[in-house]
Amino acid sequence: MNESRPLTIVSGMVRAIGGAAVLRRESVAIESGDEVFAALTRRHLDSAYRLAWAILGDSGDADDATQDAFALAWRNRRSLRDPARFDAWFGRILINVCRQLLRQRLRQRSRQFGRPVEVDTGPAVSDTSQPTSDRDAITRAMGRLDADHRIVVILRYWADLTVDEIAARLDVPPGTVKSRLHYALRSMRPGLEDAR
Amino acid sequence: MKEEFDRAFEDQVRAELRTSIVPPATPFYVRDRVERMATRALEPVKGPLLPATFRSRFSGAGGVAAIVAIVAIIGVGLAWRGSGLGPAAPAVSLPTLPGTPGPSFPPAPDAASARAVVMSALAPGLTGVISVDGLGYRITHDGGVTWSSMAAAPATQTDPDFDFIDPTHGFVSSVVVGAAVTTVSVYRTTDGARTWQASQLSLPSEAGWQVDAVSHFSDASHGILLVTRFQSDSLKTEECTLYASDDGGATWAGKGAGPCLGAFIWPTWSSALAGYVTSAQDPSQVIVTADGGRTWISGPLPDVSSGWRAAPQLVLVDGAGRLRLLASMTPTTTGAYTPRTAEVYASSDGGVKWTKQYAVGTIPDSATNLLGLSVYSVSVLGPDYWIALQQGSGPEKADMLVRTLDAGRTWSVVPSTGFTTADGMVWWDARHGMLEGMLMVCDPSGSQCGADHPTVYVTDDGGLTWHQVPF
Numbered sequence: 001m002n003e004s005r006p007l008t009i010v011s012g013m014v015r016a017i018g019g020a021a022v023l024r025r026e027s028v029a030i031e032s033g034d035e036v037f038a039a040l041t042r043r044h045l046d047s048a049y050r051l052a053w054a055i056l057g058d059s060g061d062a063d064d065a066t067q068d069a070f071a072l073a074w075r076n077r078r079s080l081r082d083p084a085r086f087d088a089w090f091g092r093i094l095i096n097v098c099r100q101l102l103r104q105r106l107r108q109r110s111r112q113f114g115r116p117v118e119v120d121t122g123p124a125v126s127d128t129s130q131p132t133s134d135r136d137a138i139t140r141a142m143g144r145l146d147a148d149h150r151i152v153v154i155l156r157y158w159a160d161l162t163v164d165e166i167a168a169r170l171d172v173p174p175g176t177v178k179s180r181l182h183y184a185l186r187s188m189r190p191g192l193e194d195a196r
Numbered sequence: 197m198k199e200e201f202d203r204a205f206e207d208q209v210r211a212e213l214r215t216s217i218v219p220p221a222t223p224f225y226v227r228d229r230v231e232r233m234a235t236r237a238l239e240p241v242k243g244p245l246l247p248a249t250f251r252s253r254f255s256g257a258g259g260v261a262a263i264v265a266i267v268a269i270i271g272v273g274l275a276w277r278g279s280g281l282g283p284a285a286p287a288v289s290l291p292t293l294p295g296t297p298g299p300s301f302p303p304a305p306d307a308a309s310a311r312a313v314v315m316s317a318l319a320p321g322l323t324g325v326i327s328v329d330g331l332g333y334r335i336t337h338d339g340g341v342t343w344s345s346m347a348a349a350p351a352t353q354t355d356p357d358f359d360f361i362d363p364t365h366g367f368v369s370s371v372v373v374g375a376a377v378t379t380v381s382v383y384r385t386t387d388g389a390r391t392w393q394a395s396q397l398s399l400p401s402e403a404g405w406q407v408d409a410v411s412h413f414s415d416a417s418h419g420i421l422l423v424t425r426f427q428s429d430s431l432k433t434e435e436c437t438l439y440a441s442d443d444g445g446a447t448w449a450g451k452g453a454g455p456c457l458g459a460f461i462w463p464t465w466s467s468a469l470a471g472y473v474t475s476a477q478d479p480s481q482v483i484v485t486a487d488g489g490r491t492w493i494s495g496p497l498p499d500v501s502s503g504w505r506a507a508p509q510l511v512l513v514d515g516a517g518r519l520r521l522l523a524s525m526t527p528t529t530t531g532a533y534t535p536r537t538a539e540v541y542a543s544s545d546g547g548v549k550w551t552k553q554y555a556v557g558t559i560p561d562s563a564t565n566l567l568g569l570s571v572y573s574v575s576v577l578g579p580d581y582w583i584a585l586q587q588g589s590g591p592e593k594a595d596m597l598v599r600t601l602d603a604g605r606t607w608s609v610v611p612s613t614g615f616t617t618a619d620g621m622v623w624w625d626a627r628h629g630m631l632e633g634m635l636m637v638c639d640p641s642g643s644q645c646g647a648d649h650p651t652v653y654v655t656d657d658g659g660l661t662w663h664q665v666p667f
Contacts, residue, residue: 038234045230046222053219062219063226070230138212157210158217189205192212 037077040086041070048094055098055154057142065101069094091169095151102147141188149184152177321363322624323388326652326665335389337363339628340654340665346389361416361468364388367445369411369421376401380409380423384445395445397423414468414488417444422454422463422489440490451490463489466510466576472521484511484519484547493547497523507535510574510582519543521550522582522604524570535569540604556604567598567607573620579603581626583610583659585618595633597659614662615653630654631662 048069053062072093080089142150155161155169156177163181167174322339325346333346360366364386372379380397399407405425413419421439438454441447463485465471473483473492483494500506506523514520520542524535541550556568571584580603586596595618597610621631631653653662 034234041230041234045227049222049226050219054217057217059220059223063223066222066226067229070233074233138209138216142213153209154213154217157206158213185202185205185209188209192205192208 034077036083037074037080037086040083040090041073044087044090045070048090051154051159052094052098054158055095055151056101061101065094065097069097072097088168092171095155095169099147099151102150137192138188141191144187144191145184149180149187152180153184153188156181322628323360323363323366324622324624324630325358325360325366325389326630333358333389337388339624339656340630340652340663341656343665357410359411359413361413365413365416365444367411367413367419369409371407371409373407374401378407380407380421382411382419382421382441382445382448386444393446395441395448397421397439397448399423399425410463411445412463412465412471412489413445418442418488419445420451420489421448424454438489438492454492464508466512466574470511470513470519472508472511482506482508482511482521482523482547482550484521484543486511486513486519486546491546493545495543495548495550497521497541497550498552500525509538509571509584510576512576512579514542515579517544519547520553520603522556522574535566538569538571538604554605556600557606567609568600568604571598571607573618575621575623575629577623577626583623583629585621599659610659612659612662614655614664619650627658628654628656629659 045066049062049066052065052069053059056062056065069090073090076093080086142153145153151170152166155166156163161169163174163177166177170177321337323335323337324340325333325335326343327333334343335346336343358366358368366385366389367382369380369382372381378399378401380399381394382396383392383394385392407423407425409421409423411419411421419441421441423437423439425435436454438451439448440451441449463471463473469488470486471484471489481494481496483492485492497506504525506525509522509524511519511521520540522538522540524538526535538556540553540556542553543550558567558569567586571586574582574584577583577599581599581601582604583597583599586598586609595616597612597618598607599610600607615631615633617634619632619634621629623629632650633653634650652665654665655662
């Protein structure tokens with residue numbers, strides 16, 4: 001049930017989620033490689049946690065995913081040759097960890113042990129200003145998506161990445177991203193429109 | 197026009213996601229942990245990095261104390277509940293378990309070496325199968341005391357559900373998608389997994405279509421195979437076909453449409469004969485079987501259509517021949533996933549009409565303890581003796597083993613030792629069970645501990661003590 005956790009670290013130019021544009025300037029001033037890496041991890045911690053939380057919808061899982069991703073990044077830091085590409089490089093690691101967690105959780109709970117499919121898969125709702133029915137509808141709609149579709153929806157509509165950026169981060173063709181988005185929106189539409 | 201409509205819908209999704217998903221600040225313990233990684237890397241090497249995953253609830257300086265607290269909480273079990281967080285639950289004595297003292301289990305392995313996942317278990321003869329990452333399948337015939345490699349395991353999909361009827365008869369299904377043909381295979385063994393034979397069903401492969409299949413055997417001869425074909429870009433299952441075998445899986449005959457209610461169909465079995473299916477699309481319906489899957493009956497649960505979502509947890513046939521169903525109920529009018537109540541329903545017509553029997557019991561302090569309401573992985577150990585897992589609550593969040601001896605009216609915590617997190621479990625009988633959980637591992641200094649490494653535990657005393665399976 002668990003999939004192994006090999007990481008394919010491939011460089012790719014992916015836009016930051018949350019202001020990594022200053023990385024190049026900062027990295028110049030730092031001397032040793034590990035110090036550069038430490039500085040990069042500190043700078044990306046908050047954006048990584050936010051993205052993990054958005055994908056996983058659960059604080060405990062976001063805690064795990066964030067720590068897991070950074071631990072894996074540290075172990076594989078020698079494969080990062082250009083600090084300016086940390087964002088893209090680390091983004092793949094984080095998404096991969098989140099994806100594994102999501103898939104593991106959905107499989108375990110919905111398939112083998114009969115837990116409700118939707119349990120813990122929706123984003124937690126923290127803004128009470130939005131009408132309850134809307135928040136519930138989007139929560140349920142997201143909760144019905146599998147890991148791959150949920151991730152592309154979050155990256156596209158919450159993190160505002162382009163299709164090409166998502167494709168690079170997921171290491172899939174842009175057409176696959178579009179297909180997943182199309183499928184996800186199609187499956188979400190009835191629930192969201194009914195709530196209106 | 198369509199494009200504009202799609203963009204409008206995309207804008208709606210974007211707006212609602214941004215409003216709904218507002219992550220909290222990074223917890224201090226996560227920040228501390230990541231900072232420690234950097235600190236360790238920049239310092240002279242003193243030891244290996246900690247394992248990758250450390251659950252936040254155990255990280256930080258209070259890690260050891262947290263673990264001690266958890267062990268203490270689990271260890272005292274009922275006493276803790278009675279003296280701490282509210283009125284005591286009704287006293288429930290442990291049932292007298294037959295048999296002699298259990299065998300000596302091998303010592304638990306080093307934490308770092310344990311990487312395992314439960315695949316399947318369950319048979320009157322204490323036969324069970326698990327998979328171990330990188331090591332293949334392991335099989336036991338003595339309730340988990342000893343394990344051996346399962347030779348000649350069939351080439352199946354990545355997460356097969358082995359179905360052992362007795363120590364010698366086992367089954368597993370798989371789907372292999374080819375360019376032109378999709379092959380559904382049901383493998384069977386009659387010699388304890390030493391050799392496997394297959395019967396196969398071929399379907400034309402079509403772009404955009406997926407096939408899923410699952411088999412279930414109620415005894416060594418009688419089994420069913422559910423095959424679903426569905427379009428990849430639609431949640432609606434398009435075809436669902438039921439096959440049956442009366443010769444141990446050698447031949448199969450079509451029995452018509454299966455229990456389709458949308459995608460994500462996967463029966464959950466409470467016994468060899470009784471099981472249920474729920475739909476992600478229509479939460480008001482449950483489909484049950486009481487004959488091992490030969491016939492499926494669909495019916496709505498009362499109240500579900502009026503703002504509640506039901507999550508069935510078990511179905512069984514009682515002594516009077518009626519079906520009984522335990523379901524957790526969650527309101528659909530809020531964003532919460534926590535059940536607010538759980539009910540036991542009964543049906544005298546096989547599942548067409550259900551009537552509410554009683555609400556399952558819990559202790560009054562339901563905000564922190566949802567005994568009975570949000571149980572999962574429920575196993576039936578007797579007509580009124582059900583055992584289940586309950587997600588932990590409170591800062592430690594240690595998962596709990598809970599049970600009822602009166603068909604859900606009252607629940608109590610089983611004072612278990614040996615595990616802290618549990619994803620699911622299966623039981624051979626009232627004494628012998630197997631549980632999938634995570635190991636608690638600590639760094640050499642003991643200052644940080646967390647749940648890591650999926651592993652397997654077994655018990656031979658009804659869940660009081662759990663032994664980690666060595667690999």
